Amino acid sequence: MRQVHPDYNESSGLVVDGSIRIAADDNPVLIGTECSECEYVVFPSRPFCRNCLSDNVSDVELARTGHLETYTVAHTGQDGIEPPYAFGFVNLENVQVYSRFTEWKERSLEVGDQVELVLEKIKTDPETGEPLFGHMFRPMEEEQ
């Protein structure tokens, strides 16, 4: 199943600059920062390590799958986002990431679910009317 929204292209706007990119295998990947001194990982990226203050840091690709820490479905909207919509926190091995969810109506969410990263339309830019893109996670098929 395709993991990048069909309308997304190189000139599309991201909600959080530099937070996600298309990897060599055409799948999206989240970009964080890993500290070379203490191995602390943070998302989104930062110029220095908040754990040991070293600036010996570099971009790191985060895991594409993780498990659902918790979630909710919001029934009241925010500017540019049509309710209902789901969001929560995903645990990706070494970092907890806030995310919206997609395909949560088809496969209802439960804490502990395995989820995978997709690049999706997040909202409409209230000023330009153009879509803004970013990360979402979706529930994975039951394990075999």
Place this chain on the structure above:
Amino acid sequence: MTENEVAVINVGQSDFGELEGQRVTEFGSRAVREALLSSSVEPDDIEEAYIGNVATTAQDQTSVIGQAILREVGVTGIPVIRVENACASSTCAFQEAYKRVQSGESDIVLAMGVEKMTGVPTEVTLKDMAGAADAEVEGAMGMTFMGLYGMRANAYMNQFGNVREELADIAVKNHDNGLKNPRAHLQLNVDRDDILESRPISDPIRLLDACPMSDGAAAAVIARGEIAEELVEEPIYVDAAEMLSGNYLEEVEFWREELDERVAQKAYSEAGIGPDDLDVVEVHDAATIGELMHYEGLGLADRGEGASLVRSGDVMLDGRTPVNPSGGLKSRGHPVGATGVAQICELVWQLRGEAGARQVENPSIGLAQNSGGALVGEGGVSTVTILSNR
């Protein structure tokens, strides 16, 4: 530093609700006026003032809101400091005032909070509130405050089992208490089914699990203990005043009030008491799950056992440890910058036996817990203040 005893001389509160037609300076000064008139403190006796407020600057009112309010009650020519720390702003103002008196810098200091939330465009109010979370990812990608409570509730119920009905019972309890508080915003006679059938806001949180947006102000005059003894018959002593931020570098356990646990521990140790010694408690019930998790964070119940306090009736007005006799944020209302000092007002009235129809039986030690904001799902600030009538 001289360690002085600090006591509340008197308190005042405006009505909470939609104060249509009242300027923020009007209901703000009403709260201060009440606090001054009910003691023999003159405007000139106030040496400093700390004011909690979140939104007046963003609402294009004034960024010197403290001075504007105090001018209305003749309190002028003193240091006036505004404290902004999301929904805990005025507890933080109170704690700053407390430190000034405790350190011996001043003898009599005013702490207050004020907020105007109705009658301004909803998008402005929502923007003020969204500013209390991380704006870079969560806020930009649709997280809402009730969403945070929804996430907490789902994590909690996954860990400990279904407490949906007990959450509704917390809302019913707080509305019952609020009906006995003439200054409470939402005067609602509701039962469990009303809560469970109200419209969903952020699963599993429903409309009647959530606090309203209110206008209101609250004020407290505090002083060095021996001065307070001269000025009022029954000073209410401040036995602990603590606040902490979250542990943002560690993973959040959404089913646990870890921040509360840390700040409560500090406060209990400062006051030399434990949770079993409390006679009356006010907590930050912006949503019902918040109140339930604060029971556990404050040690009133073990982790996962908060709902048992609801089932046993321990937290009811006539229970072992009544929680939110004022009606809490749920019913009294939540004018964000005023909520913390409003909790202090309630404790002072309760500890003096002046709480009328909602008076709990003969309390001597009270605790107020007030939360503000969030980053990556963890609290921005939690405060615990312990008061006693000695």
